[in-house]
Amino acid sequence: xxxxxxxxxxxxxxxxxRGDHRTIGxxxxxxxxxxxxxxxxxxxxxxxxxxxxxxxxxxxxxVMFVVTSVATLRERSSGTLERLLASPMGKGDFMLGYALAxxxxxxxxxxxxxxxxxxxxxxxVAGPLWQLVxxxxxxxxxxxxxxxxxxxxxxxxxxxxxxxxxxxxPQFLLCGLLVARDGLPDVLRWVSDVLPLSYAVDAMKSVTAxxxxxxDVGQDASVIAAWIVxxxxxxxxxxxxxxx
Amino acid sequence: xxxxxxxxxxxxxxxxxxxxxxxxxxxxxxAGQVVGLLGPSGSGKSTLIRSIVGVQVVxxxxxxxxxxxxxxxxxxxxxxxxxxxxSVYDDLSVRANVRYFARxxxxxxxxxxxxxxxxxxRDHAGQLVGRLSGGQRSRVSLAAALAGDPELLVLxxxxxxxxxxxxRDLWGLFGRLAGQGxxxxxxxxxxxxxxxxxxxxxxxxxxxxxxxxxDELLARTGAHDADSAFLALIDRAAQAAR
Numbered sequence: 001x002x003x004x005x006x007x008x009x010x011x012x013x014x015x016x017x018r019g020d021h022r023t024i025g026x027x028x029x030x031x032x033x034x035x036x037x038x039x040x041x042x043x044x045x046x047x048x049x050x051x052x053x054x055x056x057x058x059x060x061x062x063v064m065f066v067v068t069s070v071a072t073l074r075e076r077s078s079g080t081l082e083r084l085l086a087s088p089m090g091k092g093d094f095m096l097g098y099a100l101a102x103x104x105x106x107x108x109x110x111x112x113x114x115x116x117x118x119x120x121x122x123x124x125v126a127g128p129l130w131q132l133v134x135x136x137x138x139x140x141x142x143x144x145x146x147x148x149x150x151x152x153x154x155x156x157x158x159x160x161x162x163x164x165x166x167x168x169x170p171q172f173l174l175c176g177l178l179v180a181r182d183g184l185p186d187v188l189r190w191v192s193d194v195l196p197l198s199y200a201v202d203a204m205k206s207v208t209a210x211x212x213x214x215x216d217v218g219q220d221a222s223v224i225a226a227w228i229v230x231x232x233x234x235x236x237x238x239x240x241x242x243x244x
Numbered sequence: 245x246x247x248x249x250x251x252x253x254x255x256x257x258x259x260x261x262x263x264x265x266x267x268x269x270x271x272x273x274x275a276g277q278v279v280g281l282l283g284p285s286g287s288g289k290s291t292l293i294r295s296i297v298g299v300q301v302v303x304x305x306x307x308x309x310x311x312x313x314x315x316x317x318x319x320x321x322x323x324x325x326x327x328x329x330x331s332v333y334d335d336l337s338v339r340a341n342v343r344y345f346a347r348x349x350x351x352x353x354x355x356x357x358x359x360x361x362x363x364x365x366r367d368h369a370g371q372l373v374g375r376l377s378g379g380q381r382s383r384v385s386l387a388a389a390l391a392g393d394p395e396l397l398v399l400x401x402x403x404x405x406x407x408x409x410x411x412r413d414l415w416g417l418f419g420r421l422a423g424q425g426x427x428x429x430x431x432x433x434x435x436x437x438x439x440x441x442x443x444x445x446x447x448x449x450x451x452x453x454x455x456x457x458x459d460e461l462l463a464r465t466g467a468h469d470a471d472s473a474f475l476a477l478i479d480r481a482a483q484a485a486r
């Protein structure tokens with residue numbers, strides 16, 4: 001691992017994004033639009049206050065997953081990944097470089113979406129706002145890390161896009177948004193106890209529900225962080241310096 | 245370590261999928277020269293090049309590069325590798341691309357600018373690579389490798405799609421680089437580029453047909469150019485097999 005190579009890669013990925021105004025627009029605007037749509041659908045009911053925050057964690061997760069898995073796949077198919085792996089670039093430098101770059105995007109996205117949810121859509125948040133933003137950022141970075149991992153198993157763009165429903169939708173069904181996780185059948189509850197998005201949603205719920213219990217959020221956040229690290233490590237294992 | 249040898253291969257065997265690309269290849273590539281790797285497409289040139297760089301899964305055999313086992317970490321900053329299709333970022337400028345790859349190997353921006361000059365892309369330095377022509381893109385890819393100031397440059401068909409003037413200029417550049425003591429392995433399926441190489445390795449169906457200078461080759465076959473020498477060698481090999 002080498003800090004210079006990691007940061008140089010982060011800067012390069014951000015430079016590529018900077019030239020792509022439409023992707024930046026989509027990354028920043030789509031979560032806000034979805035949150036706004038949700039608030040509108042449930043106008044006049046308390047539902048938005050219940051699930052709004054949780055979705056604030058889900059949207060950045062999904063967006064980052066898709067963007068990252070496609071970006072990395074492009075790197076594989078263009079031959080630049082082979083070139084980098086033939087150079088002194090470490091696998092960890094590559095993964096972390098990407099994670100940091102999209103992490104920066106995640107911070108901007110999370111701040112915007114949270115501000116929009118709270119100030120425009122009137123989301124009630126009992127806990128401190130900064131915690132909400134932190135968890136949203138963590139969720140987005142989780143999406144990036146899983147996207148990097150997933151792209152290791154995709155050979156074509158078509159496959160990469162299919163990983164979205166394959167990796168994300170099951171987690172979405174089991175994360176406690178549709179049915180509270182306590183109410184799930186035993187086996188499904190065990191599965192949901194392992195999946196990272198469950199903790200993302202739990203953390204968001206904890207922040208919105210109570211002002212006091214920071215410890216709850218901390219525990220969920222550390223599970224998410226552990227998933228981020230594990231995905232990045234597993235993802236870097238899918239990078240092969242030698243190929244057939 | 246012998247200083248006059250850039251690459252040593254002994255009984256290299258490479259299988260890709262169900263196809264044996266290199267059955268049993270042994271060859272020595274001298275240092276400080278431009279060595280041309282010539283042969284028709286599908287003859288195993290790219291696989292041989294990938295084996296030198298250390299990105300090819302090898303079934304058996306030995307590949308030593310600059311005194312070390314191919315693919316060993318210490319070699320990664322000493323070899324410049326240019327793949328057949330340009331491996332650069334279309335959504336970055338020429339300058340941003342070359343600077344990035346230079347920084348990865350620890351070279352500075354001056355080295356990047358020099359490399360851009362060396363491939364004659366000064367006028368396009370600020371342009372997005374995706375907007376350039378195919379020949380220009382492959383030169384960006386070459387510049388990205390040059391910027392790291394490698395001891396060994398391994399180039400897979402770097403002159404494909406270039407006009408005659410540019411091809412002449414690039415071969416001139418390769419000669420100058422070798423003059424500075426660098427080693428170059430350049431693959432091509434254009435036989436008339438043989439005259440620009442210090443030494444030739446003719447490859448056919450994964451086997452070395454000849455490993456000689458052009459003059460030796462012409463003398464041995466009695467041919468007038470590399471193309472007919474190559475054909476003469478193929479005929480001889482076919483007769484010997486009969």
